[in-house]
Amino acid sequence: MRRILLVIASLLLATQPVRAEAPFTVTTLTDGLEHPWSIAVAPDGSLLVTERPGRLRHIDPASGKARKIGGLPDIRVQSESGLMGMALDPAFAENGHLYLCYSTGGVLRAGNRLSRFTLKGNALQDERVLIDDLPGARWHNGCRVEISPDGFLFASMGDATEAGDAQDPAKFHGKIFRLNPDGTIPADNPFSNSPVWSIGHRNPQGLAFRPGSGDLWSTEHGPDSQDEVNRIVKGGNYGWPKCRGIDPCSGIANYQPAIAEFERSSTIAISDLIFYRGTAFPDWQGDILFVALKTGRLYHLDLDGNKVTKREILIDDSFGRLRDIAEAPDGSLYLATDNGEDQILHVVPR
Numbered sequence: 001m002r003r004i005l006l007v008i009a010s011l012l013l014a015t016q017p018v019r020a021e022a023p024f025t026v027t028t029l030t031d032g033l034e035h036p037w038s039i040a041v042a043p044d045g046s047l048l049v050t051e052r053p054g055r056l057r058h059i060d061p062a063s064g065k066a067r068k069i070g071g072l073p074d075i076r077v078q079s080e081s082g083l084m085g086m087a088l089d090p091a092f093a094e095n096g097h098l099y100l101c102y103s104t105g106g107v108l109r110a111g112n113r114l115s116r117f118t119l120k121g122n123a124l125q126d127e128r129v130l131i132d133d134l135p136g137a138r139w140h141n142g143c144r145v146e147i148s149p150d151g152f153l154f155a156s157m158g159d160a161t162e163a164g165d166a167q168d169p170a171k172f173h174g175k176i177f178r179l180n181p182d183g184t185i186p187a188d189n190p191f192s193n194s195p196v197w198s199i200g201h202r203n204p205q206g207l208a209f210r211p212g213s214g215d216l217w218s219t220e221h222g223p224d225s226q227d228e229v230n231r232i233v234k235g236g237n238y239g240w241p242k243c244r245g246i247d248p249c250s251g252i253a254n255y256q257p258a259i260a261e262f263e264r265s266s267t268i269a270i271s272d273l274i275f276y277r278g279t280a281f282p283d284w285q286g287d288i289l290f291v292a293l294k295t296g297r298l299y300h301l302d303l304d305g306n307k308v309t310k311r312e313i314l315i316d317d318s319f320g321r322l323r324d325i326a327e328a329p330d331g332s333l334y335l336a337t338d339n340g341e342d343q344i345l346h347v348v349p350r
Contacts, residue, residue: 001110006077008102008210009029013159015301016036016311016315017311017312018310018311018312018313019201019312019313019316020079020300020312020313020314021280022104022314022315022348022350023283023349023350024281024314024333024347024348024349025056025346025347025348025350026164026318026335026346026347027314027345027346027348028343028344028345028346029047029059029061029062029064029334029341029343029344029346030057030064030065030066030343030344031060031341031343031344031347032066032341033049033051033057033066033336033342033343033344034051034052034053034055034106034340034341035051035052035053035082035282035323035338035340035342036049036050036052036057036160036324036336036337036338036342036344037050037051037052037082037084037085037086037275037323037324037336037338038050038053038084038085038086038097038144038145038272038336039324039325039326039334039336039344040086040087040098040326041326041327041328041329041334042088042092043092043093043109045061045328045329046058046059046061047059047326047334047344047345048069048086048088048098049066050051050083050086050100051082052077052080052081052082052083052084053077053082053083053084053195054072054075054077054082054083054102054165055068055072055075055083055117056068056069056072056083056086056124056232057069058122058339059293059344061328064344067122068122069119069122069123070122070123070124071117071123071125072089072124072188073102073115073127073261074104075102076102076103076105076106076110076136077103077106077139078103078107078110078214079138079139080138080139080140080141081103081110081112081136081137081138081141082102082103083102083103084101084102084103084143085099085100085101085142085145085155085156085257086098086099086100086145087145087146087147087153088098088147089147089181090147090151091189091271095118096118096120097116097117097118097119097181098116098117098118098119098124099114099115099116099117099144099145099147099155099181100114100115100117100145101113101114101143101145101152101155102115103135103136103141103143103309104132104142105136106160109114109130109281110136110137110138110160110217111133111134111135112134112135112141112142112157112160113131113132113133113144113205114129114130114131114134114155114177114179114242114296115127115128115129115130115182116128116178116181118135118183119221120329123151128182128183128281129157129183129344130153130179130182130183131172131179131183131195131339133171134157134172135157135159135160135162135165135171135172135173136160137160137161137162138161138326139156139158139160139161139203140158140159140160140161140202140203140221141158141160141203142155142156142158142201142203142204142205143155143156143157143158143205144156144204144205144206144207144218144272145207146207146208146209146216148209148214148216149209149214150214151181152177152179152180152181152199153178153179153180154177154178154207154216155162155176155177155179155202155207155262156175156176156177156201156204156205156207156218157172157173157174157175157176157177157201158173158174158202158203158205158217159172159173159174159201159202159240159241160202160205163202163240163241164221164241166199166200166201166202166240166241167199167200167237167240167241167242168199169191169194169196169199170194172196174199174200174201174202174203174240175196175197175198175199176196176197176198176201176204176207176216176218176232177195177196177197178195178197179195181246190234190235197232197233197234197235198232198233198234198236198237198238198256199236199237199238199240200236200237200238200240200242200243200252200255200309201218201220201222201238201240202220202223202240202241203220203221204218204219204220204221204230205219205220205221205270205271205272205291206219206247206270206271206272206273206289207232207273208272208273208274208275209275209276210285210286211215211275212286215231215232216231216232217229217231217232217259217273217275217288218230218232218273219232219270219271219272219273219290220238220258220270221267221270222244222245222261222267223262223267224266224267225245225263225265225266225267225345226244226245226246226247226258226261226262226263226264227261227262227263227267227268227270227292228244228258228259228261228262228264228266228270229258229259229260229261229270229273229288229290229301229308230256230258231256231259231306232256232257233254233256235254236254236255236256237252237253237255237256238255238256238258239252239256239257240265241256243255243257243260244261245258245262245264246258246259246260246263246311257271258309259306259307259308260301260308262292262299266294267294268293268294268297269292269293269294269295269321270290270291270292270293271290271291271292271293271322271323271324271338272290272291272323272324272325273288273289273325274288274289274290274325274326275287275288275289276288276289276327276328276331277327277331278327278328278331278332279331280330280331280332280348280349281331281349283320284300285304286303286331287300287302288301288303289301289314289325289333290323290325291322291323291324291335292322293321293322293323293338294321295316295317296315296316296317296319296321296322297313297314297315297317298313298315298317298319298322298325298335298347299311299312299313299314300312300313300314309310315335319335319337319343319345320337320338320339321337321338321339322335322336322337322338323336323337323338324336328346332346332347332348333346333347334347335347
């Protein structure tokens with residue numbers, strides 16, 4: 001045990017974050033938003049942005065002007081629940097399909113739902129419910145949505161405050177799902193006739209696929225410390241509520257400890273992540289960028305294989321809570337604040 005603790009301590013000391021001199025400037029693209037949750041960049045470079053209180057905006061990247069998209073269903077808005085994750089279909093320019101994860105029901109029957117819509121003009125139409133009656137609560141709803149390079153639809157679900165159910169593959173609390181885009185279950189999923197891809201999650205709020213390998217990575221909120229960056233594998237068990245962070249854990253089949261954790265003493269309230277692909281910031285190519293709510297930070301993780309070799313803090317609470325991050329076609333970045341009176345920020349090279 002002493003040897004294990006010494007190894008953990010040495011890993012932590014070797015990867016303490018440093019504050020980097022920013023190679024960028026930050027401007028406000030759009031303000032007047034309320035708790036923006038997910039940014040999706042359309043093929044034409046425009047932005048679609050969900051707001052947790054139940055609104056969807058289309059934003060012109062040149063002027064910053066935002067217009068409201070109609071046709072949303074009834075959405076339960078309580079604490080952390082509401083309109084959350086969004087992903088655009090790979091053929092969005094042709095079919096207008098987008099995927100939304102949102103909260104349903106009321107105080108006595110809270111749930112979440114994953115659906116596909118078609119955007120026609122300024123309104124959503126033709127809702128197709130892909131998974132209904134997902135667990136929901138005021139907190140821990142997960143609801144990040146992403147599409148894999150090979151065309152599968154992934155979505156995260158928090159434990160909805162029922163921690164023990166995260167370990168039960170038959171229950172949808174604390175899971176990451178994998179579906180075909182039409183909502184059917186792929187035959188090669190790890191649990192028979194189930195959309196479940198991995199289990200043992202507390203509240204995964206970021207999903208991203210690594211360029212080249214196509215591996216899925218995730219960010220996950222810890223309870224009071226040890227927020228996680230995870231590499232998600234088929235059928236993997238990420239330990240919650242029995243195990244957390246990079247700590248070793250016995251007695252759990254296919255246990256996958258975190259690749260990195262933040263921090264041992266407190267939570268940073270980790271949120272969305274991306275793998276940077278652009279050329280505007282060449283030193284970041286292939287690396288992880290992620291944002292955090294409690295610390296209001298933008299982090300950069302340098303990787304060697306699946307090991308984090310360097311951590312940098314690029315923004316340190318200059319704009320309050322940061323919920324989401326997205327990459328523009330030119331390699332600049334968009335960040336969404338989450339303070340109640342909110343902005344989409346634009347990060348461009350100096």
